[in-house]
Amino acid sequence: MPDRDLEVGPALLDWYDRHRRVLPWRSAPGAASDPYAVWLSEIMLQQTTVAAVKPYFAAFLAAWPTVRDLAAAPLDDILKAWAGLGYYSRARNLHACARAIVDQHGGRFPPDEVGLRSLPGIGPYTAAAIAAIAFGQRAVVVDGNVERVMARLCAVEEPLPAARPRLHAAMNRVTPQSRTGDFAQAVMDLGATICTPRSPACVLCPLIALCDARRLGLQADLPRKSKKAKVPQRGGAVFIVHRSDGCVLVRQRPPEGLFGGMTEFPSTPWTEQHDAEHSPTRPVGLEKLEGPFVPVGTVEHGLTHFHLTLHVYAIRTDRQSFEGCRWIAVDALAGEALPTLMRKVARFAQGLNSETSTLANTPEPEPQITLPVQSDCPKINLPHPKSQAPNEFRTRHMPQRGRSRTTPSA
Protein backbone atom coordinates (compact mmCIF):
# COMPACT_ATOMS: atom_id res chain seq x y z
CA MET A 1 0.00 0.00 0.00
CA PRO A 2 1.48 3.37 -0.98
CA ASP A 3 2.31 5.65 1.96
CA ARG A 4 -0.21 8.19 0.68
CA ASP A 5 -3.10 5.83 1.43
CA LEU A 6 -1.91 5.44 5.02
CA GLU A 7 -1.68 9.18 5.52
CA VAL A 8 -5.24 9.98 4.46
CA GLY A 9 -6.93 8.53 7.58
CA PRO A 10 -4.94 10.42 10.24
CA ALA A 11 -5.08 13.68 8.26
CA LEU A 12 -8.84 13.52 7.82
CA LEU A 13 -9.62 12.36 11.36
CA ASP A 14 -7.54 15.19 12.80
CA TRP A 15 -9.48 17.63 10.62
CA TYR A 16 -12.82 16.01 11.55
CA ASP A 17 -12.13 16.36 15.27
CA ARG A 18 -11.84 20.11 14.81
CA HIS A 19 -14.19 20.93 11.94
CA ARG A 20 -16.93 18.29 11.75
CA ARG A 21 -20.49 19.40 11.13
CA VAL A 22 -22.69 19.24 14.20
CA LEU A 23 -25.75 17.24 13.16
CA PRO A 24 -28.63 16.06 15.36
CA TRP A 25 -28.06 12.37 14.60
CA ARG A 26 -24.32 12.48 15.31
CA SER A 27 -22.47 11.68 18.52
CA ALA A 28 -19.18 13.23 19.59
CA PRO A 29 -16.02 12.01 17.80
CA GLY A 30 -15.01 8.56 18.99
CA ALA A 31 -18.33 7.94 20.77
CA ALA A 32 -20.84 5.26 19.71
CA SER A 33 -23.96 6.49 17.94
CA ASP A 34 -27.55 5.33 18.41
CA PRO A 35 -28.28 2.82 15.58
CA TYR A 36 -31.90 4.00 15.37
CA ALA A 37 -30.83 7.63 14.85
CA VAL A 38 -28.15 6.65 12.33
CA TRP A 39 -30.57 4.44 10.37
CA LEU A 40 -33.35 7.03 10.39
CA SER A 41 -31.04 9.81 9.24
CA GLU A 42 -29.40 7.70 6.53
CA ILE A 43 -32.75 6.66 5.05
CA MET A 44 -33.96 10.26 5.12
CA LEU A 45 -30.74 11.63 3.61
CA GLN A 46 -30.99 9.49 0.47
CA GLN A 47 -31.59 11.90 -2.44
CA THR A 48 -32.21 14.74 0.02
CA THR A 49 -30.20 17.51 1.65
CA VAL A 50 -29.20 17.78 5.31
CA ALA A 51 -31.19 21.02 5.64
CA ALA A 52 -34.35 19.34 4.33
CA VAL A 53 -33.94 16.32 6.61
CA LYS A 54 -33.38 18.09 9.95
CA PRO A 55 -37.03 19.02 10.69
CA TYR A 56 -38.28 15.60 9.57
CA PHE A 57 -35.69 13.85 11.74
CA ALA A 58 -36.73 15.89 14.76
CA ALA A 59 -40.43 15.26 14.10
CA PHE A 60 -39.91 11.50 13.73
CA LEU A 61 -37.86 11.24 16.91
CA ALA A 62 -40.46 13.25 18.81
CA ALA A 63 -43.32 11.07 17.55
CA TRP A 64 -41.49 7.72 17.66
CA PRO A 65 -38.46 7.85 20.00
CA THR A 66 -37.51 4.20 19.49
CA VAL A 67 -37.64 1.63 16.73
CA ARG A 68 -40.36 -0.17 18.70
CA ASP A 69 -42.50 2.97 18.68
CA LEU A 70 -42.04 3.29 14.93
CA ALA A 71 -42.91 -0.38 14.36
CA ALA A 72 -46.13 0.03 16.35
CA ALA A 73 -47.24 3.14 14.43
CA PRO A 74 -49.86 2.90 11.64
CA LEU A 75 -48.25 3.18 8.19
CA ASP A 76 -50.61 6.03 7.35
CA ASP A 77 -49.20 8.13 10.21
CA ILE A 78 -45.67 7.54 8.93
CA LEU A 79 -46.64 8.48 5.38
CA LYS A 80 -48.23 11.69 6.67
CA ALA A 81 -45.12 12.58 8.64
CA TRP A 82 -42.96 11.78 5.60
CA ALA A 83 -45.06 13.85 3.17
CA GLY A 84 -42.89 16.36 1.33
CA LEU A 85 -39.62 14.44 1.76
CA GLY A 86 -40.06 12.54 -1.52
CA TYR A 87 -39.26 8.98 -2.65
CA TYR A 88 -42.12 7.59 -0.61
CA SER A 89 -41.11 3.95 -0.95
CA ARG A 90 -38.50 4.87 1.66
CA ALA A 91 -41.26 5.60 4.19
CA ARG A 92 -42.96 2.27 3.53
CA ASN A 93 -39.63 0.46 3.81
CA LEU A 94 -38.89 2.37 7.01
CA HIS A 95 -42.02 0.95 8.56
CA ALA A 96 -41.39 -2.58 7.22
CA CYS A 97 -37.80 -2.44 8.49
CA ALA A 98 -38.85 -1.30 11.97
CA ARG A 99 -41.30 -4.20 12.15
CA ALA A 100 -38.67 -6.68 10.98
CA ILE A 101 -36.22 -5.44 13.63
CA VAL A 102 -38.85 -5.88 16.35
CA ASP A 103 -40.27 -9.20 15.07
CA GLN A 104 -37.05 -10.90 13.99
CA HIS A 105 -34.27 -9.24 15.99
CA GLY A 106 -35.86 -8.50 19.37
CA GLY A 107 -35.93 -4.75 18.70
CA ARG A 108 -32.16 -4.48 18.19
CA PHE A 109 -30.38 -3.65 14.95
CA PRO A 110 -28.07 -6.39 13.62
CA PRO A 111 -24.51 -5.09 14.19
CA ASP A 112 -22.95 -6.19 10.90
CA GLU A 113 -23.41 -5.44 7.20
CA VAL A 114 -24.76 -8.90 6.32
CA GLY A 115 -27.49 -8.76 8.96
CA LEU A 116 -28.36 -5.16 8.14
CA ARG A 117 -28.67 -5.85 4.42
CA SER A 118 -31.27 -8.53 5.08
CA LEU A 119 -33.66 -5.81 6.29
CA PRO A 120 -36.19 -3.98 4.05
CA GLY A 121 -34.88 -0.78 2.49
CA ILE A 122 -31.27 -1.23 3.64
CA GLY A 123 -28.85 -1.47 0.72
CA PRO A 124 -25.05 -1.73 0.63
CA TYR A 125 -24.40 1.93 1.41
CA THR A 126 -26.82 2.19 4.34
CA ALA A 127 -25.66 -1.13 5.80
CA ALA A 128 -22.03 -0.01 5.66
CA ALA A 129 -22.89 3.38 7.18
CA ILE A 130 -24.81 1.88 10.13
CA ALA A 131 -22.18 -0.83 10.71
CA ALA A 132 -19.37 1.74 10.75
CA ILE A 133 -21.02 4.69 12.50
CA ALA A 134 -23.23 2.89 15.04
CA PHE A 135 -21.26 -0.32 15.64
CA GLY A 136 -17.65 0.67 14.92
CA GLN A 137 -17.21 -2.06 12.30
CA ARG A 138 -14.64 -1.58 9.57
CA ALA A 139 -16.93 -0.97 6.61
CA VAL A 140 -16.36 0.89 3.36
CA VAL A 141 -18.94 3.66 3.18
CA VAL A 142 -19.36 5.24 -0.25
CA ASP A 143 -21.98 7.86 -1.11
CA GLY A 144 -21.92 10.62 -3.74
CA ASN A 145 -19.70 12.90 -1.66
CA VAL A 146 -17.24 10.09 -1.05
CA GLU A 147 -17.14 9.21 -4.76
CA ARG A 148 -16.25 12.80 -5.62
CA VAL A 149 -13.48 13.00 -3.02
CA MET A 150 -12.00 9.65 -4.08
CA ALA A 151 -12.16 10.55 -7.79
CA ARG A 152 -10.14 13.68 -7.06
CA LEU A 153 -7.80 12.25 -4.44
CA CYS A 154 -6.79 9.45 -6.84
CA ALA A 155 -7.34 11.42 -10.11
CA VAL A 156 -9.73 8.82 -11.51
CA GLU A 157 -10.63 10.09 -14.99
CA GLU A 158 -12.93 7.23 -15.91
CA PRO A 159 -16.50 8.63 -15.91
CA LEU A 160 -19.24 7.66 -13.48
CA PRO A 161 -21.04 5.34 -13.13
CA ALA A 162 -18.44 2.97 -14.68
CA ALA A 163 -15.79 4.25 -12.25
CA ARG A 164 -17.74 3.14 -9.16
CA PRO A 165 -15.78 -0.08 -8.47
CA ARG A 166 -12.47 1.86 -8.68
CA LEU A 167 -13.75 4.55 -6.33
CA HIS A 168 -15.00 1.93 -3.87
CA ALA A 169 -11.58 0.27 -4.00
CA ALA A 170 -9.89 3.63 -3.38
CA MET A 171 -12.09 4.24 -0.33
CA ASN A 172 -11.27 0.75 0.91
CA ARG A 173 -7.54 1.46 0.63
CA VAL A 174 -7.68 4.70 2.62
CA THR A 175 -10.21 3.59 5.28
CA PRO A 176 -8.36 3.07 8.59
CA GLN A 177 -8.80 0.06 10.86
CA SER A 178 -10.18 2.12 13.74
CA ARG A 179 -12.66 5.03 13.95
CA THR A 180 -14.11 3.87 10.64
CA GLY A 181 -17.43 5.60 11.28
CA ASP A 182 -15.76 8.92 12.06
CA PHE A 183 -13.58 8.52 8.98
CA ALA A 184 -16.58 7.90 6.71
CA GLN A 185 -18.32 10.95 8.14
CA ALA A 186 -15.12 12.96 7.73
CA VAL A 187 -14.99 12.17 3.99
CA MET A 188 -18.68 13.05 3.68
CA ASP A 189 -18.12 16.34 5.49
CA LEU A 190 -15.10 17.14 3.34
CA GLY A 191 -17.18 16.53 0.22
CA ALA A 192 -20.06 18.63 1.54
CA THR A 193 -18.04 21.62 2.73
CA ILE A 194 -14.63 21.80 0.97
CA CYS A 195 -14.33 19.28 -1.87
CA THR A 196 -17.63 20.52 -3.28
CA PRO A 197 -18.92 19.71 -6.79
CA ARG A 198 -17.96 23.12 -8.16
CA SER A 199 -14.89 25.12 -7.14
CA PRO A 200 -13.34 22.86 -4.48
CA ALA A 201 -11.62 24.93 -1.80
CA CYS A 202 -8.30 23.07 -2.00
CA VAL A 203 -6.36 25.65 0.02
CA LEU A 204 -8.51 24.71 3.05
CA CYS A 205 -8.31 20.96 2.47
CA PRO A 206 -6.45 18.67 4.89
CA LEU A 207 -5.63 16.40 1.94
CA ILE A 208 -4.06 19.05 -0.29
CA ALA A 209 -0.58 17.55 -0.08
CA LEU A 210 -1.93 14.06 -0.88
CA CYS A 211 -4.34 14.86 -3.69
CA ASP A 212 -3.51 13.74 -7.25
CA ALA A 213 -6.19 15.89 -8.91
CA ARG A 214 -4.85 19.00 -7.19
CA ARG A 215 -1.29 18.13 -8.28
CA LEU A 216 -2.45 17.64 -11.88
CA GLY A 217 -4.78 20.65 -11.92
CA LEU A 218 -7.80 18.40 -12.56
CA GLN A 219 -9.80 19.08 -9.40
CA ALA A 220 -12.51 21.12 -11.17
CA ASP A 221 -12.89 18.48 -13.93
CA LEU A 222 -13.43 15.42 -11.73
CA PRO A 223 -15.39 13.30 -11.32
CA ARG A 224 -16.33 12.95 -14.98
CA LYS A 225 -19.83 11.73 -15.74
CA SER A 226 -21.30 9.83 -18.68
CA LYS A 227 -23.90 11.75 -20.64
CA LYS A 228 -27.36 11.19 -19.26
CA ALA A 229 -30.09 9.75 -21.44
CA LYS A 230 -32.91 12.15 -22.23
CA VAL A 231 -35.61 12.09 -19.55
CA PRO A 232 -38.96 10.81 -20.91
CA GLN A 233 -41.88 13.25 -20.76
CA ARG A 234 -45.34 12.29 -19.57
CA GLY A 235 -48.53 14.26 -19.13
CA GLY A 236 -51.97 14.01 -17.61
CA ALA A 237 -54.88 15.94 -16.18
CA VAL A 238 -55.64 16.34 -12.48
CA PHE A 239 -58.96 17.53 -11.10
CA ILE A 240 -59.85 19.71 -8.15
CA VAL A 241 -63.47 18.81 -7.54
CA HIS A 242 -64.85 21.14 -4.88
CA ARG A 243 -68.07 21.92 -3.05
CA SER A 244 -69.48 25.20 -1.83
CA ASP A 245 -68.62 24.26 1.78
CA GLY A 246 -64.87 24.39 0.98
CA CYS A 247 -64.28 20.64 0.70
CA VAL A 248 -62.35 19.03 -2.13
CA LEU A 249 -62.34 15.48 -3.41
CA VAL A 250 -59.32 13.25 -2.76
CA ARG A 251 -58.58 9.56 -2.98
CA GLN A 252 -55.89 7.14 -1.85
CA ARG A 253 -53.43 5.66 -4.31
CA PRO A 254 -53.00 1.86 -4.43
CA PRO A 255 -50.63 0.55 -1.73
CA GLU A 256 -47.97 -0.56 -4.22
CA GLY A 257 -46.18 1.49 -6.88
CA LEU A 258 -45.51 5.19 -7.30
CA PHE A 259 -46.72 7.22 -4.28
CA GLY A 260 -48.21 3.98 -2.91
CA GLY A 261 -50.83 4.53 -0.19
CA MET A 262 -50.60 8.31 -0.38
CA THR A 263 -53.37 10.85 -0.93
CA GLU A 264 -53.97 12.43 -4.34
CA PHE A 265 -56.44 14.50 -6.30
CA PRO A 266 -58.19 12.38 -8.95
CA SER A 267 -56.30 12.35 -12.22
CA THR A 268 -56.14 10.64 -15.57
CA PRO A 269 -53.30 8.15 -16.17
CA TRP A 270 -49.92 9.84 -16.78
CA THR A 271 -48.87 8.87 -20.29
CA GLU A 272 -46.45 9.90 -23.00
CA GLN A 273 -49.41 10.33 -25.35
CA HIS A 274 -51.23 12.93 -23.26
CA ASP A 275 -52.61 15.69 -25.50
CA ALA A 276 -52.98 19.01 -23.73
CA GLU A 277 -54.85 20.53 -26.67
CA HIS A 278 -58.02 18.61 -25.94
CA SER A 279 -60.27 18.86 -22.98
CA PRO A 280 -59.68 15.99 -20.58
CA THR A 281 -61.69 12.84 -20.20
CA ARG A 282 -63.12 12.35 -16.76
CA PRO A 283 -61.05 10.00 -14.60
CA VAL A 284 -62.37 6.68 -13.33
CA GLY A 285 -64.99 7.31 -10.64
CA LEU A 286 -65.83 10.82 -11.83
CA GLU A 287 -67.66 9.90 -15.03
CA LYS A 288 -70.96 11.29 -13.71
CA LEU A 289 -69.61 14.74 -12.96
CA GLU A 290 -71.64 17.43 -14.70
CA GLY A 291 -70.51 20.84 -15.84
CA PRO A 292 -67.32 22.17 -17.35
CA PHE A 293 -63.81 21.64 -16.09
CA VAL A 294 -62.06 24.98 -15.78
CA PRO A 295 -58.34 24.96 -16.57
CA VAL A 296 -56.52 26.67 -13.73
CA GLY A 297 -52.83 26.02 -14.37
CA THR A 298 -50.03 23.56 -14.89
CA VAL A 299 -47.75 21.68 -12.54
CA GLU A 300 -44.30 20.49 -13.61
CA HIS A 301 -42.61 17.80 -11.57
CA GLY A 302 -39.44 15.76 -11.98
CA LEU A 303 -39.67 12.10 -10.98
CA THR A 304 -36.96 9.47 -10.96
CA HIS A 305 -37.71 8.03 -14.40
CA PHE A 306 -39.72 10.72 -16.17
CA HIS A 307 -40.75 14.34 -16.16
CA LEU A 308 -44.44 14.98 -15.57
CA THR A 309 -46.65 17.85 -16.74
CA LEU A 310 -50.03 17.88 -15.04
CA HIS A 311 -52.78 20.15 -16.36
CA VAL A 312 -54.94 21.22 -13.44
CA TYR A 313 -58.70 21.58 -13.84
CA ALA A 314 -61.33 22.60 -11.33
CA ILE A 315 -65.03 21.89 -11.17
CA ARG A 316 -67.67 22.70 -8.57
CA THR A 317 -70.31 20.10 -7.86
CA ASP A 318 -73.26 19.40 -5.60
CA ARG A 319 -72.94 15.64 -5.80
CA GLN A 320 -72.19 14.12 -2.43
CA SER A 321 -70.38 10.90 -3.22
CA PHE A 322 -67.95 9.52 -5.76
CA GLU A 323 -66.72 5.97 -5.84
CA GLY A 324 -63.32 5.50 -4.25
CA CYS A 325 -63.07 9.16 -3.20
CA ARG A 326 -63.71 11.17 -0.04
CA TRP A 327 -64.29 14.81 0.76
CA ILE A 328 -61.86 16.78 2.85
CA ALA A 329 -61.73 20.44 3.89
CA VAL A 330 -58.97 22.33 2.09
CA ASP A 331 -57.54 23.37 5.46
CA ALA A 332 -57.22 19.71 6.42
CA LEU A 333 -55.01 18.91 3.42
CA ALA A 334 -51.98 19.92 5.50
CA GLY A 335 -52.49 16.81 7.62
CA GLU A 336 -52.78 14.46 4.65
CA ALA A 337 -50.03 12.24 3.23
CA LEU A 338 -49.74 14.30 0.05
CA PRO A 339 -46.63 13.73 -2.09
CA THR A 340 -44.87 16.91 -3.21
CA LEU A 341 -46.48 16.65 -6.64
CA MET A 342 -49.96 16.78 -5.10
CA ARG A 343 -48.93 19.55 -2.73
CA LYS A 344 -48.26 21.63 -5.82
CA VAL A 345 -51.78 20.82 -7.03
CA ALA A 346 -53.15 21.65 -3.57
CA ARG A 347 -51.97 25.23 -3.99
CA PHE A 348 -54.58 25.60 -6.70
CA ALA A 349 -57.22 24.07 -4.42
CA GLN A 350 -56.27 26.65 -1.84
CA GLY A 351 -56.84 29.36 -4.46
CA LEU A 352 -60.43 28.16 -4.84
CA ASN A 353 -61.14 28.53 -1.16
CA SER A 354 -61.82 31.61 0.93
CA GLU A 355 -59.11 34.03 1.92
CA THR A 356 -59.57 32.96 5.52
CA SER A 357 -58.16 29.53 4.71
CA THR A 358 -55.57 28.39 7.24
CA LEU A 359 -53.40 27.27 4.36
CA ALA A 360 -53.66 30.62 2.67
CA ASN A 361 -52.38 32.32 5.79
CA THR A 362 -49.64 29.86 6.60
CA PRO A 363 -46.13 31.21 5.93
CA GLU A 364 -43.92 28.87 3.95
CA PRO A 365 -40.94 27.74 6.00
CA GLU A 366 -38.18 26.09 3.98
CA PRO A 367 -37.88 23.19 4.41
CA GLN A 368 -41.12 22.24 6.15
CA ILE A 369 -43.47 19.43 6.81
CA THR A 370 -46.77 21.26 6.62
CA LEU A 371 -48.25 22.14 3.26
CA PRO A 372 -46.37 24.96 1.50
CA VAL A 373 -48.17 28.00 0.17
CA GLN A 374 -47.25 30.25 -2.75
CA SER A 375 -47.81 33.93 -2.18
CA ASP A 376 -49.06 34.27 -5.75
CA CYS A 377 -51.46 31.38 -5.52
CA PRO A 378 -54.08 32.02 -8.17
CA LYS A 379 -57.53 33.16 -7.12
CA ILE A 380 -59.97 31.58 -9.47
CA ASN A 381 -63.59 32.52 -10.04
CA LEU A 382 -65.29 29.35 -11.06
CA PRO A 383 -68.67 29.22 -12.72
CA HIS A 384 -71.23 27.22 -10.84
CA PRO A 385 -72.32 24.31 -13.02
CA LYS A 386 -75.90 25.53 -12.96
CA SER A 387 -75.01 29.08 -13.99
CA GLN A 388 -73.15 28.19 -17.15
CA ALA A 389 -73.96 25.85 -19.97
CA PRO A 390 -71.53 22.95 -20.33
CA ASN A 391 -68.68 24.03 -22.49
CA GLU A 392 -65.41 22.71 -23.73
CA PHE A 393 -62.39 24.32 -22.16
CA ARG A 394 -59.21 23.91 -24.05
CA THR A 395 -55.81 24.20 -22.49
CA ARG A 396 -54.71 26.95 -24.88
CA HIS A 397 -57.00 29.23 -22.82
CA MET A 398 -55.19 28.27 -19.68
CA PRO A 399 -53.86 31.16 -17.56
CA GLN A 400 -50.08 30.96 -17.08
CA ARG A 401 -49.60 32.66 -13.72
CA GLY A 402 -50.25 29.48 -11.74
CA ARG A 403 -47.38 27.62 -13.41
CA SER A 404 -45.19 25.80 -10.95
CA ARG A 405 -41.59 24.77 -11.58
CA THR A 406 -40.05 21.38 -11.34
CA THR A 407 -38.48 20.12 -8.15
CA PRO A 408 -36.31 17.01 -8.36
CA SER A 409 -38.13 14.85 -5.91
CA ALA A 410 -40.71 12.15 -6.25
Ligand code: SF4
Ligand atom coordinates in the same frame (compact mmCIF):
# COMPACT_ATOMS: atom_id res chain seq x y z
S1 SF4 B 1 -7.16 18.99 -2.52
FE1 SF4 B 1 -8.96 19.85 -3.52
S2 SF4 B 1 -9.62 18.32 -5.00
FE2 SF4 B 1 -8.19 17.32 -3.58
S3 SF4 B 1 -9.52 16.38 -2.05
FE3 SF4 B 1 -8.94 18.40 -1.28
S4 SF4 B 1 -10.57 19.82 -1.96
FE4 SF4 B 1 -10.75 17.91 -3.11
